[in-house]
Amino acid sequence: SATATPPPPALAAPLKTSQFGNVKNPAALLRYALPVENKDIRNVQAALERISDDERIPANKARRLKLKQDISAASDALNGGRKAILAANAGAATQLDALAKGLDEFVAIVENAGSDKGLEGEANLQQIPIKQEALLNIVGAVEQGMVKGMAYDVPKQYAESMPTLLGRATVEVELQIANPPNAASGDDGRRKMTLELDGYNAPVTAGRFLSLVESGKYNNVKINRADGFLVQASGGGATSDPIPLEIRVANANRGAPPEYGMTFEDLGMYQDSPQLNFNALGTLGMAHSESDANDATSQFFWAIPDPRQGSLLDGRFAVFGYTTSGMEAVRELSQGDVIKSMRVVAGKDNLIRPKGYEAPASAPAVAAATEEADGGSSSSE
Incomplete structure (x- = not known):
């Protein structure tokens, strides 16, 4: 019967590192795999996906700075590309409004996140991946609406x-x-x-x-x-x-x-x-x-x-x-x-x-x- 086997020694090396780098989240990989060509929504997505790497920065101030930079990049991509995104998915206006509001809320969470911010800071740290996932779910829904077979x-x-x-x-x-x-x-x-x-x-x-x-x-x-x-x-x-x-x-x-x-x-x-x-x-x-x-x-x-x-x-x-x-x-x-x-x-x-x-x-x-x-x-x- 057909059995998956590890490659023999001569082939025991991976091919070129994937374009997705170290992305291990299946939801992220599925988003990247959608047949969507709209660069604006992809730029929003890419900035939000980078949050996963930002979270691993150990220093509180450096982490907050990088998180805010990527949230800002997502906001800029959304604001600058809204017209083009709606041209590709005319029914996405409500979703884009929710995304914009969520990004503003995300900034407020990040500004008060970290071990140097007391109990509230620790709680906000826990909220970062939750908020990221919620916003990426909206992005994924917008992208899915762009798929034309x-x-x-x-x-x-x-x-x-x-x-x-x-x-x-x-x-x-x-x-x-x-x-x-x-x-x-x-x-x-x-x-x-x-x-x-x-x-x-x-x-x-x-x-x-x-x-x-x-x-x-x-x-x-x-x-x-x-x-x-x-x-x-x-x-x-x-x-x-x-x-x-x-x-x-x-x-x-x-x-x-x-x-x-x-x-x-x-x-x-x-x-x-x-x-x-x-x-x-x-x-x-x-x-x-x-x-x-x-x-x-x-x-x-x-x-x-x-x-x-x-x-x-x-x-x-x-x-x-x-x-x-x-x-x-x-x-x-x-x-x-x-x-x-x-x-x-x-x-x-x-x-x-x-x-x-x-x-x-x-x-x-x-x-x-x-x-x-x-x-x-x-x-x-």
Whole structure:
């Protein structure tokens, strides 16, 4: 069965550092991955994303100065670009007003944040990431409103033979950990996750995964690999045709589809970064064997990044989404733990099946966990 394996020693080095630097927040990576070309809203976003780095500055005065500089940059970009932003999203006026008001409030929080400002200062420090997230959620909503469908056509040979996800979809996951770390304190081992699948950049891979979720192939299957590098499972009994390796280049021109069938190394693209990278804990990747990048079927994995060396998987395995909540459970999962269920909670209408494609049957009822992988017994390699 298809198994994700670390690259051999000759390839054991990451490709060029991603354009997103050290961004590890899945929500931020998903915002960057939207097919949006409006520079003004992107400038607002970039300034607010930098807050995450600003927070790590140890000195109170220096931190406050840098935070205020980036909030000011976001305000300037918003005020200067409002007309262009509304031209791209005519319904965003109320959101932009809320964003402007929130930025003013953010300045007030920052001016009184720090250990040198007493208890109020400590409390305001805790408010900084909360306010940042709230404002970035508004930015993300404005950007989503600018999306005008797919930025390219899925190649005909895949669009006519495989399910494709033309947009995004959300999947809820329920897990059962056999030996939870805090069992003595009443931890029952139940965990929940939310997955966001990105068909804008990986329509074939995300489409395959979502189709299998809908058919119940990931209900009651056991984790077959958990080694500190990745956590892997397979669709029980899935016998789907293989799908090609699918990786889209970061900042690709509108109209340019992903690269199919070959790794970035095979293509000589050593200086390129993938649009969807493995920076975030719980990044969703599709597994394939070491010898064939195009034999992926149903085995997928959650990645556990190593901050010391960058990702060894970028450009070699397809990313098709991110874990947006509950990602801490990835570090707790062990071989033999169970995915109790997966269900689609949003974006189902974005899944397009080709003419004549047989829709999967309804998800089966919860039953005993299985280790079946692609029609046979899985193994942890």
